[in-house]
Each structure stands twice: as structure tokens, then as C-alpha cells.
Amino acid sequence: xxxxSSEFKLGILGGGQLGKMLLNETRKxxxxxxxxxxxxxxxxxxxxxxxxxxxxxDFDTVYNFGKQVDVLxxxxxxxxxxxxxxxxxxxxxxxxxxxxxRTIQNKATxxxxxxxxxxxxxxxxxxAYLSEIxxxxxxxxxxxxxxxxxTQFGYDGTGVKMVRTLHDLENLPKGECIAEELVDFKTELxxxxxxxxxxxxxxxxxxxxxxxxxxxxxxxxICPARITESxxxxxxxxxxxxxxxxNHVGLLAVELFLTKxxxxxxxxxxxxxxxxxxxxxxxxxxxxxxxxLRAVLNLPLGETKSKxxxxxxxxxxxxNYTGDVVYENIEKIMxxxxxxxxxxxxxxxxxxxxxxxxxxxxxxxxxxxxxxxxVKNTIRVIS
Amino acid sequence: xxxxSSEFKLGILGGGQLGKMLLNETRKxxxxxxxxxxxxxxxxxxxxxxxxxxxxxDFDTVYNFGKQVDVLxxxxxxxxxxxxxxxxxxxxxxxxxxxxxRTIQNKATxxxxxxxxxxxxxxxxxxAYLSEIxxxxxxxxxxxxxxxxxTQFGYDGTGVKMVRTLHDLENLPKGECIAEELVDFKTELxxxxxxxxxxxxxxxxxxxxxxxxxxxxxxxxICPARITESxxxxxxxxxxxxxxxxNHVGLLAVELFLTKxxxxxxxxxxxxxxxxxxxxxxxxxxxxxxxxLRAVLNLPLGETKSKxxxxxxxxxxxxNYTGDVVYENIEKIMxxxxxxxxxxxxxxxxxxxxxxxxxxxxxxxxxxxxxxxxVKNTIRVIS
Numbered sequence: 001x002x003x004x005s006s007e008f009k010l011g012i013l014g015g016g017q018l019g020k021m022l023l024n025e026t027r028k029x030x031x032x033x034x035x036x037x038x039x040x041x042x043x044x045x046x047x048x049x050x051x052x053x054x055x056x057x058d059f060d061t062v063y064n065f066g067k068q069v070d071v072l073x074x075x076x077x078x079x080x081x082x083x084x085x086x087x088x089x090x091x092x093x094x095x096x097x098x099x100x101x102r103t104i105q106n107k108a109t110x111x112x113x114x115x116x117x118x119x120x121x122x123x124x125x126x127x128a129y130l131s132e133i134x135x136x137x138x139x140x141x142x143x144x145x146x147x148x149x150x151t152q153f154g155y156d157g158t159g160v161k162m163v164r165t166l167h168d169l170e171n172l173p174k175g176e177c178i179a180e181e182l183v184d185f186k187t188e189l190x191x192x193x194x195x196x197x198x199x200x201x202x203x204x205x206x207x208x209x210x211x212x213x214x215x216x217x218x219x220x221x222i223c224p225a226r227i228t229e230s231x232x233x234x235x236x237x238x239x240x241x242x243x244x245x246x247n248h249v250g251l252l253a254v255e256l257f258l259t260k261x262x263x264x265x266x267x268x269x270x271x272x273x274x275x276x277x278x279x280x281x282x283x284x285x286x287x288x289x290x291x292x293l294r295a296v297l298n299l300p301l302g303e304t305k306s307k308x309x310x311x312x313x314x315x316x317x318x319x320n321y322t323g324d325v326v327y328e329n330i331e332k333i334m335x336x337x338x339x340x341x342x343x344x345x346x347x348x349x350x351x352x353x354x355x356x357x358x359x360x361x362x363x364x365x366x367x368x369x370x371x372x373x374x375v376k377n378t379i380r381v382i383s
Numbered sequence: 384x385x386x387x388s389s390e391f392k393l394g395i396l397g398g399g400q401l402g403k404m405l406l407n408e409t410r411k412x413x414x415x416x417x418x419x420x421x422x423x424x425x426x427x428x429x430x431x432x433x434x435x436x437x438x439x440x441d442f443d444t445v446y447n448f449g450k451q452v453d454v455l456x457x458x459x460x461x462x463x464x465x466x467x468x469x470x471x472x473x474x475x476x477x478x479x480x481x482x483x484x485r486t487i488q489n490k491a492t493x494x495x496x497x498x499x500x501x502x503x504x505x506x507x508x509x510x511a512y513l514s515e516i517x518x519x520x521x522x523x524x525x526x527x528x529x530x531x532x533x534t535q536f537g538y539d540g541t542g543v544k545m546v547r548t549l550h551d552l553e554n555l556p557k558g559e560c561i562a563e564e565l566v567d568f569k570t571e572l573x574x575x576x577x578x579x580x581x582x583x584x585x586x587x588x589x590x591x592x593x594x595x596x597x598x599x600x601x602x603x604x605i606c607p608a609r610i611t612e613s614x615x616x617x618x619x620x621x622x623x624x625x626x627x628x629x630n631h632v633g634l635l636a637v638e639l640f641l642t643k644x645x646x647x648x649x650x651x652x653x654x655x656x657x658x659x660x661x662x663x664x665x666x667x668x669x670x671x672x673x674x675x676l677r678a679v680l681n682l683p684l685g686e687t688k689s690k691x692x693x694x695x696x697x698x699x700x701x702x703n704y705t706g707d708v709v710y711e712n713i714e715k716i717m718x719x720x721x722x723x724x725x726x727x728x729x730x731x732x733x734x735x736x737x738x739x740x741x742x743x744x745x746x747x748x749x750x751x752x753x754x755x756x757x758v759k760n761t762i763r764v765i766s
């Protein structure tokens with residue numbers, strides 16, 4: 001199929017910031033794009049050829065949208081999988097596949113997948129209802145503390161809670177959930193693996209993540225991770241094993257815990273461009289967004305090595321500010337060397353809402369890290 | 384003025400490939416953009432907030448378009464300057480200014496500008512009509528060979544001709560023109576200077592251009608130019624002097640001849656993102672398009688140094704092919720290291736038509752140059 005012909009159409013489910021950055025890459029290949037998103041104000045609304053407003057969880061909406069395109073991909077996991085499955089039967093190329101999406105969408109199923117494939121992950125128990133957790137604790141079947149995770153529709157740190165006492169269980173959703181053992185980790189790592197349908201596979205360098213203590217959102221992504229060569233190699237091997245198990249097409253971002261005793265445990269995966277790969281736009285030979293396109297279009301994968309050291313800082317809404325967004329001091333950070341802001345175009349800010357990110361590149365990673373700190377201390381997302 | 388607010392509007396005259404690449408950069412800053420272009424199929428039609436179809440040379444069309452925006456810039460010099468002048472009087476920020484555009488639009492006026500400012504350029508004579516050239520030759524006032532240039536509306540090598548015999552004058556436009564002495568140059572260089580209205584100035588590294596023998600279009604742009612440090616410094620100084628003379632806001636691409644005896648002569652300038660800066664997208668800390676935006680919005684200028692060596696190859700229509708475009712072997716060049724194709728989205732190809740460009744980056748410039756050669760010998764723009 002000639003992706004560079006005006007007949008070819010790429011469909012994207014979800015028109016948020018990831019879709020927007022993906023669409024930017026389609027422009028240089030002049031690929032025709034259709035986007036479906038529930039919001040009339042979706043950032044992707046411009047930069048696509050046709051925009052459709054509709055519910056990503058509605059079977060008919062997703063199916064009818066998908067029928068119009070040749071290849072369908074998405075920027076968010078919370079979409080109607082039955083519609084994707086029917087589209088696959090109809091011969092539409094859907095990447096990632098409905099099969100993988102079913103596994104990944106549900107955190108219990110995803111954890112069981114790793115067990116089935118002898119892939120390292122933290123111990124956990126699945127519960128059909130929150131109440132079963134209380135029973136398990138009272139009869140000694142489950143020990144505090146642990147990490148509660150809602151099995152479905154968790155996103156950007158929602159649906160995850162540290163449970164130290166029974167009080168922490170109050171006001172949590174009542175439905176299916178898992179209790180994960182608390183992993184005593186040194187740092188969290190991530191490896192993005194790209195794979196096209198011809199089976200070519202490439203991994204990006206291992207990145208290191210620093211989380212915001214309260215918001216449970218990544219604060220810095222540091223590429224390359226400041227770890228030993230042997231641990232980096234191990235992380236790549238685990239990521240490749242996960243990629244092989246899923247047999248996916250497109251990107252697979254594999255989040256890993258590095259424990260105090262240097263064991264690597266799979267936290268979770270995302271079958272798409274990921275927050276841990278935003279720095280690739282400025283720091284890598286091939287951005288994760290271009291790479292995802294190359295993969296789902298079965299084009300040759302691009303070089304994944306870095307041009308420079310790269311650090312990504314998330315721009316999240318400051319506490320105590322809700323309303324029309326103002327990027328205080330954005331001009332000041334633009335004066336700093338190698339600093340590129342990415343504003344996602346959300347009109348309203350609220351505490352910890354992801355409003356954009358900033359990339360810092362430098363030949364020297366320590367210098368980049370220092371500038372990243374300055375960036376973080378200078379710009380404020382307020383109203 | 385808060386450029387990051389939803390009230391601010393940037394207007395762009397011309398919706399071709401340059402406008403399209405400029406618009407891509409506006410996405411990451413979420414700047415609202417309006418575009419005016421004569422073609423309903425303009426590449427910029429998507430990726431802008433509002434698209435207007437209209438004649439760039441028509442006073443009312445340009446004026447009424449400009450009245451709607453806060454800052455107006457353009458990707459092509461052939462626009463109605465009287466409308467720009469009126470818009471400036473109305474308080475719209477127009478960058479580059481109508482004054483500079485008048486000077487640059489007419490090649491005779493532009494050459495005289497350099498003489499007036501004691502800036503080095505090749506000797507030339509201005510003629511109101513082509514017939515005056517014939518008279519000048521016959522009465523010995525003008526010697527063959529020379530370079531004929533139409534003073535207005537030349538673009539991408541059109542409006543320029545090498546005149547070796549009187550026959551070469553046949554079928555040339557009859558109107559105003561200049562005859563430039565034939566410069567015996569080693570190579571052609573270019574320096575892009577960025578300047579914001581606060582007066583901050585930054586120059587990009589000197590690049591070296593290789594022209595296609597027949598098409599008179601740049602075939603390779605090589606960054607950094609393979610010249611001595613002292614010549615590079617001299618080239619930067621000349622470019623800065625030109626920038627100072629124009630007192631421009633935005634980018635100014637200064638094309639220079641390096642003569643056999645290492646003299647630098649100004650060929651011409653472009654007050655906008657330029658073909659000699661396309662490699663900055665992948666090779667520089669700040670792409671020329673982001674830099675132009677920063678400059679016209681009076682934001683701090685970005686770092687201009689290179690991440691890696693960069694080479695740009697123009698993708699032009701192959702000879703003997705006219706019709707619906709096909710990019711033969713584009714997949715093959717995408718397998719090569721550090722290769723990024725940029726397809727402009729023109730539906731029809733014709734011999735030597737500029738259809739896109741390809742950037743090659745590498746730590747080693749010689750390696751990049753070898754890969755660039757492979758790219759050129761592999762991809763073909765046919766129908």
C-alpha cells in the first residue's frame with residue numbers, strides 16, 4: 001500500500017496532546033489523517049484532515065469511524081475494543097491489536113499476562129470488589145501497606161493509591177481492583193520498543209523517571225538513565241521480552257521498577273507514544289511519534305540513538321489554581337539553552353492537570369539536569 | 384502581549400511548504416494562526432486555525448486578511464506591499480516590514496541597497512527594458528558573458544539566466560532587469576540571521592550550497608560549511624552587517640558567493656525561513672521555523688548551534704515526469720541512518736518542481752555527505 005498517496009487514510013482514536021504530536025509527524029510525510037475525539041476542543045482538531053466528534057467507548061461510533069480508514073491507531077487505551085475487533089475482522093489494520101488492548105486495558109489481566117509469560121513483575125492479588133480487600137486484610141490474607149489499583153480506566157496516576165491504613169480505602173471506587181506489594185525501588189525506568197508488522201524491532205535508550213511526590217505524575221524523564229551499562233542492558237532485554245510476548249505493532253513503552261537489590265520488575269506498559277518518550281522529539285534521531293508512524297505504517301524503523309542528552313519536565317497545573325490557563329515566565333525559560341516548551345492547548349488549568357511539557361537538551365546530561373531544575377523553578381501554570 | 388492566550392492571532396501570507404513547516408512549530412506553542420493563500424490545495428490548509436483563499440497580490444484581500452491578526456508574517460516575498468504598509472499604519476505588527484520587502488522584492492533596488500550601505504556585492508547594471516541590454520552590448524557598454532536577472536517575481540531559480548551569446552536573450556521577459564557580472568566563485572554560502580524586535584540577534588552556522596547544474600536549484604545544503612574558521616567568521620560578519628543595514632525583525636537568510644580569491648559577495652537575501660535552513664529542523668538546537676516565530680513574536684531567540692552535522696537534499700521532480708506524484712524508493716531511504724524525508728504535499732510533479740526535501744544528520748559530516756549521496760541516487764520523484 002502506498003502510504004504517500006492521497007488515497008491512504010490513517011485513523012487516530014483520541015485527539016489529545018499525544019495525538020496532536022503524532023499528527024505533527026504525519027505532516028512531513030503528507031499522510032491523510034482522520035481523528036475521533038469526544039471533545040469539540042480537542043488539540044488534534046487542527047492538523048488532521050478530518051475531525052469527528054464522538055464517544056471513544058461507543059461501539060457504533062468507533063466502528064463507523066474505523067471503517068473509513070486503512071490503518072487505525074490510538075493515543076489512549078480507553079476505547080471500545082469490540083469495535084476494534086470487528087474492524088480487524090473487516091480487514092482494517094488496527095495497531096495496537098484489540099487482543100493486546102484487552103490485555104493492557106485491565107491491570108489484573110495485564111499482570112496475569114506477565115505471570116503467564118514468566119516476565120518479572122511485582123506480586124499482587126486481584127479482587128472483584130473493594131470489599132474483598134477489607135475481608136482479606138481482616139483474615140490476614142493481605143498485609144498493609146500495599147498499592148491499590150483500579151483495574152480499568154486509570155490514567156495519569158488516577159486509579160492508583162498507596163494504602164497504609166484501612167482509612168486509605170475510604171472513598172475508593174467499589175469495583176474490581178488489585179493490591180500490589182509495595183516495591184522498594186531505587187528508581188523507575190522505562191524503555192520504548194518499536195516494532196513494525198514486518199517484525200523489525202528497535203529499542204530506545206533506557207530512561208529514568210522521577211515522580212512528583214503528591215501528584216504521582218512523572219516530574220522529570222532523564223535520557224539516558226543514570227544507571228550502569230549492565231543494568232541498562234538488562235532493562236532492554238526485559239523490554240524486548242515483553243515486546244516479544246505481546247507481538248505488538250507500533251510502540252510499546254515498558255515501565256520498570258529497579259529495586260534496591262537491582263532486580264527489574266515490570267510495572268506496566270503503554271502500547272503507544274508515551275510520556276517517557278517526549279524528549280525524543282528534540283533528543284533522538286527519530287522522535288517516538290515518527291517512530292510510531294513508521295511502525296504502524298510498516299515503514300522501516302528509524303535510528304533510536306540520541307543526538308544529545310535529553311530531559312523532559314512535565315508542565316502541570318499549579319496547586320490552588322483553576323481556570324483559564326496562564327504560562328507564567330514562559331519567556332524566561334525560553335531564554336535558557338536548549339529549552340523547548342510544548343504547550344498542549346488546553347484552555348483550563350487545575351491542580352496537577354498535565355498542560356504541556358518542556359524538553360531540555362545538552363551535550364552534558366548534568367548540565368541539562370541543572371537547566372531542567374531551573375525550568376521547573378521558573379515556569380508556573382496558573383490562572 | 385500574551386502570545387500564549389487564545390486571543391492572540393498570527394497571520395501568515397502564503398500557505399506553501401514554508402508556511403506549513405512554520406505552522407508545525409506554532410502547534411507546540413498553541414498559537415492561533417490564520418493563513419491566506421491563493422490555492423484551495425495549499426499545504427498549510429490544515430494545521431492552521433483558519434484558512435482564507437485569496438490573491439496575495441490583491442490589496443483588499445491582503446489588507447482585510449491582515450486586519451484580523453495581531454502579528455503578520457509571510458513565507459513568500461510576492462505579496463501586496465501597499466496593503467502591508469497600510470496595515471503597519473493601522474498598528475498591525477508586520478514582519479518583515481513593508482520597507483524591507485520593497486527593497487528585497489526588486490533585485491535592482493536590493494543591489495543598490497548594498498551599494499548604498501557599502502556592503503560587498505557583485506557589479507551590475509540596471510535596465511528598464513530588455514532591449515536596453517542589447518543596445519548596451521552593441522555599443523560596448525556591457526560585455527558578455529553576464530547573468531541576466533528579472534528584477535521582480537523571480538523564485539526558485541526562475542527569472543535568472545546565464546547570458547553567453549545574444550541568442551540567450553531570446554524569449555526573455557521584456558521588462559526591467561539587471562545584468563550581473565559573472566562571479567567566478569568557489570562555492571555559495573548562506574548565513575541565517577535571526578533578530579527580534581527587542582534587537583537580540585543570533586546567527587546560525589555558515590552553510591555551504593551545491594547547485595544542480597541545470598535546474599539552478601540547491602541540491603545539497605551542508606552544515607557546517609567545509610571552509611576555514613576565518614572565512615566562516617568573515618561570512619558571519621558580512622551577514623550581521625546586512626542584518627544591521629536592514630534592521631529587520633524575523634529571519635534574514637543571506638546568500639554569499641565565496642570567490643576564488645576568498646572574497647565574499649552578497650548574492651541576495653530572503654527575509655524568512657529559507658531553503659538553506661531546512662536542515663535546522665533535525666540538526667540544530669532551534670529550527671529556523673521556531674526561530675522565525677520566536678523573532679516575530681519578540682520572544683527570546685533560541686540557541687543556534689548544531690546538535691549534529693546536517694545535510695539537506697532537495698526533492699525535485701525527475702525530468703520527463705509530469706502528473707500525479709510517486710515517491711519511488713522512499714522506503715529505501717528511510718532505512719538509511721539519520722534520514723528524514725519531508726514531503727510537501729503537492730499532488731502533481733513536473734521536472735525540477737520542488738516536491739520536498741530530505742535531511743541527513745550524523746556526528747560525522749563526511750558520513751552524512753555519503754548518505755546524502757545515496758539518498759539522492761535512490762529516491763526518485765516520478766509520476
